[in-house]
Amino acid sequence: SQQGEEDPQALSIQEGENATMNCSYKTSINNLQWYRQNSGRGLVHLILIRSNEREKHSGRLRVTLDTSKKSSSLLITASRAADTASYFCATSAGNTGKLIFGQGTTLQVKP
Amino acid sequence: EPEVTQTPSHQVTQMGQEVILRCVPISNHLYFYWYRQILGQKVEFLVSFYNNEISEKSEIFDDQFSVERPDGSNFTLKIRSTKLEDSAMYFCASSVSGGLNTGELFFGEGSRLTVL
Numbered sequence: 001s002q003q004g005e006e007d008p009q010a011l012s013i014q015e016g017e018n019a020t021m022n023c024s025y026k027t028s029i030n031n032l033q034w035y036r037q038n039s040g041r042g043l044v045h046l047i048l049i050r051s052n053e054r055e056k057h058s059g060r061l062r063v064t065l066d067t068s069k070k071s072s073s074l075l076i077t078a079s080r081a082a083d084t085a086s087y088f089c090a091t092s093a094g095n096t097g098k099l100i101f102g103q104g105t106t107l108q109v110k111p
Numbered sequence: 112e113p114e115v116t117q118t119p120s121h122q123v124t125q126m127g128q129e130v131i132l133r134c135v136p137i138s139n140h141l142y143f144y145w146y147r148q149i150l151g152q153k154v155e156f157l158v159s160f161y162n163n164e165i166s167e168k169s170e171i172f173d174d175q176f177s178v179e180r181p182d183g184s185n186f187t188l189k190i191r192s193t194k195l196e197d198s199a200m201y202f203c204a205s206s207v208s209g210g211l212n213t214g215e216l217f218f219g220e221g222s223r224l225t226v227l
Contacts, residue, residue, distance in 0.1 A: 030211055035218075042115075042202060042218040043154065088154060096167035097142050097209030099216060101154040 006089060006102040014110050019076040021105040023089030024069075030092045032065055033099065034074050037086045046074075046087075081111040113137040117203050117219035124193055125227055132188045132222045134203030142209035143186045144216065145178065147171070147199040154202070160186065161209055193226045200224075 006023045013019055023032070031050045035043040049056045049065045049072065056063045062075040076083055086106045090099035116135045124130050136143050145157040158178055159166040165178065177189045186205075190197055200223050204216040 030213065033215070042220040043204075043216075045215040045217070048215060090154075092213045094167075095210045096159050097161070097206065097213040098144065098156045098159050098167055098169075099213070100156060101146075103153045 115219035136205030140205035
């Protein structure tokens with residue numbers, strides 16, 4: 001299996017706090033992507049980090065990638081109640097474009 | 112903003128019946144995918160499609176499954192004889208780039224399939 005684990009499985013924080021989610025994978029990758037899914041909805045792309053990049057920022061999101069440890073982290077700063085959702089990492093490897101998703105982290109941000 | 116649209120949003124069917132799930136990818140996208148998500152579980156890859164042929168399929172995508180792009184806009188997933196374990200949310204996705212340069216996938220809102 002290409003994909004490993006995400007942790008934590010569930011995270012509950014107060015509004016304004018930071019949320020950190022981690023993702024591990026097993027094989028070499030082309031890139032790693034993070035997606036968000038509100039309950040019962042489709043997945044929305046958040047950020048993509050290529051295998052030769054170590055850190056990337058987008059608004060309140062910060063993603064790191066450590067290819068030596070085959071791991072990535074997603075940091076959401078100054079969280080809001082609207083950030084409540086499930087967050088999935090997904091790795092792209094090979095040459096067919098498929099993404100392999102992790103188990104996801106369910107984030108609850110309390111107002 | 113362009114979006115991927117899927118129909119139906121929910122379909123209930125009897126075991127053994129054929130089901131066709133439909134998707135309209137974003138118009139200038141060239142790569143198309145189907146994923147599924149059993150309730151409470153992770154998103155699983157089913158199949159990728161490019162240049163009118165399957166690029167890759169997973170073990171889940173057995174002979175009961177097929178995909179088709181019958182015209183320039185629709186992308187369909189057919190399940191010939193549904194089983195109880197096919198009950199899931201099925202997501203269609205499309206992307207501009209693929210292969211080694213796969214970028215952001217745009218997902219539809221999903222079609223929930225319930226097999227009774």
